Amino acid sequence: MCITNLSSSFAQLVDPKSYVVIPPESSESEIISRAAGIVPSERQLRWQRLELTAFLHFGVNTFTNREWGDGKEDPAIFNPSELDARQWVRTCKEAGFKQVILTAKHHDGFCLWPSKYTEHSVKSSPWRAGKGDVVKEVADACHEYGIGFGVYLSPWDRNNELFGTDAYNDYFVNQLTELLSGYGRVDEVWFDGANGEGPEGKKQVYDFNRWYSLIRKLQPSAVIAVMGPDVRWVGTESGYGRETEWSVVPGDELVQGKVAASSQKEAGFAPMNMMDDDLGSRSKILKAKSLVWYPAEIDVSIRPGWFYHPEENDKVKSPDKLMDIYFSSVGRNGVLLLNIPPDKRGLLHDSDVKALQGFRKSLDKAFERNLLTKAVVKASGKKINVLTDKNDATSWTPKASAGTAVIDIKLEEMEEFNMLLLQEDIRKGQRVEQFSLEYFADGEWKKATSGTTVGYKRILRFPIVRADRLRLKIEASRAKAVIAEAGVFKLKVKS
Numbered sequence: 371m372c373i374t375n376l377s378s379s380f381a382q383l384v385d386p387k388s389y390v391v392i393p394p395e396s397s398e399s400e401i402i403s404r405a406a407g408i409v410p411s412e413r414q415l416r417w418q419r420l421e422l423t424a425f426l427h428f429g430v431n432t433f434t435n436r437e438w439g440d441g442k443e444d445p446a447i448f449n450p451s452e453l454d455a456r457q458w459v460r461t462c463k464e465a466g467f468k469q470v471i472l473t474a475k476h477h478d479g480f481c482l483w484p485s486k487y488t489e490h491s492v493k494s495s496p497w498r499a500g501k502g503d504v505v506k507e508v509a510d511a512c513h514e515y516g517i518g519f520g521v522y523l524s525p526w527d528r529n530n531e532l533f534g535t536d537a538y539n540d541y542f543v544n545q546l547t548e549l550l551s552g553y554g555r556v557d558e559v560w561f562d563g564a565n566g567e568g569p570e571g572k573k574q575v576y577d578f579n580r581w582y583s584l585i586r587k588l589q590p591s592a593v594i595a596v597m598g599p600d601v602r603w604v605g606t607e608s609g610y611g612r613e614t615e616w617s618v619v620p621g622d623e624l625v626q627g628k629v630a631a632s633s634q635k636e637a638g639f640a641p642m643n644m645m646d647d648d649l650g651s652r653s654k655i656l657k658a659k660s661l662v663w664y665p666a667e668i669d670v671s672i673r674p675g676w677f678y679h680p681e682e683n684d685k686v687k688s689p690d691k692l693m694d695i696y697f698s699s700v701g702r703n704g705v706l707l708l709n710i711p712p713d714k715r716g717l718l719h720d721s722d723v724k725a726l727q728g729f730r731k732s733l734d735k736a737f738e739r740n741l742l743t744k745a746v747v748k749a750s751g752k753k754i755n756v757l758t759d760k761n762d763a764t765s766w767t768p769k770a771s772a773g774t775a776v777i778d779i780k781l782e783e784m785e786e787f788n789m790l791l792l793q794e795d796i797r798k799g800q801r802v803e804q805f806s807l808e809y810f811a812d813g814e815w816k817k818a819t820s821g822t823t824v825g826y827k828r829i830l831r832f833p834i835v836r837a838d839r840l841r842l843k844i845e846a847s848r849a850k851a852v853i854a855e856a857g858v859f860k861l862k863v864k865s
C-alpha cells in the first residue's frame with residue numbers, strides 16, 4: 371500500500387512548536403521535558419476546544435439502505451423529498467455540537483455537490499432538478515448558525531475508473547479544490563483510511579503531500595483528520611477512548627501506510643499502532659526519535675450503522691448511553707465525533723433528535739453545580755481562584771518546581787459527590803501523569819478516585835462519597851502541572 375513516511379513531511383506540515391526531533395543520546399529527563407514542552411497548533415487548539423462535533427453520513431447509501439455502496443448506483447435514486455440542511459445543523463447546534471462534518475463523497479464515489487469532474491453526483495439526480503448542492507446547503511447552514519464546517523472526502527472511490535492510477539490523484543486534488551474553494555471556510559478535512567479492495571484489488575498510491583499542501587494553502591485553519599497530520603483516529607469506533615490518552619506521541623511511528631492501515635478494518639489488515647492501549651506513556655516516548663502533538667478524535671454513530679436505515683429507528687443510542695460515551699471520549703482527553711445520519715426524506719429522524727435533546731438535558735444537569743465554586747481552594751496556604759472560572763486560558767501552577775502538588779479544598783458544607791473534572795492548560799503542554807482525589811472521613815484521608823492523564827479535559831466518575839474536606843494531588847507530572855479548571859459534582863446515577 372501507500373508507504374509515504376509522514377514523519378518526513380511533518381516538519382513542513384505541522385507547527386514547529388508541535389513537533390520536536392529528539393537528539394540521539396538524550397537522557398530520560400531531557401526527553402520528558404521536551405515532551406512536556408510540545409503544544410498544539412492554533413488549529414488543533416480550536417478543534418480541541420470544540421469537544422462535541424457531529425458527523426453526517428448521507429448519500430446514495432441512504433437510498434439503497436446499504437453501508438458501503440459499490441459505485442454502480444444510478445444517481446436517479448438520490449431524491450430526498452424534504453431535505454433541510456438547516457434542520458440538521460440547528461439540531462446539532464442545539465444539542466451542543468460545535469462543528470459538523472458532511473460525507474461529501476463516500477466510498478461509492480457519489481458526490482453531494484455538482485463536481486465538474488464526474489457525472490456521478492447530485493447533478494445527475496432528480497433532486498432539485500439536478501440543480502441541488504448538499505455541500506452548499508450544509509456549509510451555508512453552518513455559517514449561518516455559527517458552527518464549524520468540515521468535509522469527509524473518501525480517498526477510496528469505487529466509481530471512478532481512474533482509481534488505482536496516478537491520474538486519480540489529479541482527480542482527487544481537483545475535487546478537493548472544488549470543496550475547499552467554493553464553500554467558504556472549511557474547518558476540518560477528514561480522510562478515511564477504509565479500503566475494501568482486498569489483496570487482489572486495485573492499488574492506489576495516494577499523493578498525501580500534495581493533498582496536504584493544497585489544504586494548507588486553501589484552508590490554512592482546517593485540521594486534517596485521521597489520514598492526516600493534525601488529528602488522530604482514536605483506534606475504535608465504539609465511542610470509548612483510552613484511560614491514558616496522551617496528545618504527544620512518537621512522530622516516527624506515523625508512517626502513512628500504518629496510519630491508513632489502522633483504519634482499514636474491512637480490508638483485514640492487522641490492528642496497528644492506533645489501536646494500542648498506550649501510545650504516549652514514558653515507555654513509548656523514551657524510544658522515540660521525534661515527538662508530535664497528535665490528539666485523538668473519537669468517532670461513533672448514534673445508530674448501529676453510519677448511514678440511515680429505517681430498521682434501526684429503535685436502535686438509536688439513548689441519552690444515558692450518549693452520556694457514557696461523552697464521559698469516555700471528551701472526558702478522556704478526546705474530541706467526540708458523533709454521527710447522526712439524515713434519513714431518506716433528508717431530515718434527521720425524530721428518534722435521533724429526541725436522543726440528542728435528552729443528551730443535552732443530561733449534560734447540562736450533570737455540570738450544573740460545581741461544588742468547588744463556593745469552596746475555599748488553596749495550595750501551600752495561598753488561595754486559588756482560577757479553577758472554576760470556566761476559562762481554560764487562566765490557570766494555576768505550583769510554585770515549587772517538582773512534578774507533584776497538593777490542592778486543599780474546604781467545601782461550604784458536607785456534600786455528596788461522585789465526579790471529578792480536571793483540565794490542563796494545553797497551551798502550555800500536556801504534563802500530568804498521575805493524580806488523585808482524596809476526602810476526609812472517619813478521621814482519615816481516603817481515596818475517592820485516581821487517574822493518569824488529564825490533557826484538555828479529564829472526567830472521572832466514582833462511587834458516591836460524603837465529605838467537606840478534599841485534596842487533589844498531582845502525584846507525577848512531566849513538568850510543573852498547569853491546571854486550568856477543576857470541578858467536583860454530584861451526578862445522578864440511575865439505580
Ligand code: FUL
Pocket residue numbers: 437562563564633669676
Ligand atoms: C469507515 C467507513 O468505512 C465507514 O463507512 C464510515 O464512513 C466510517 C466513519 O469510517 O472507515
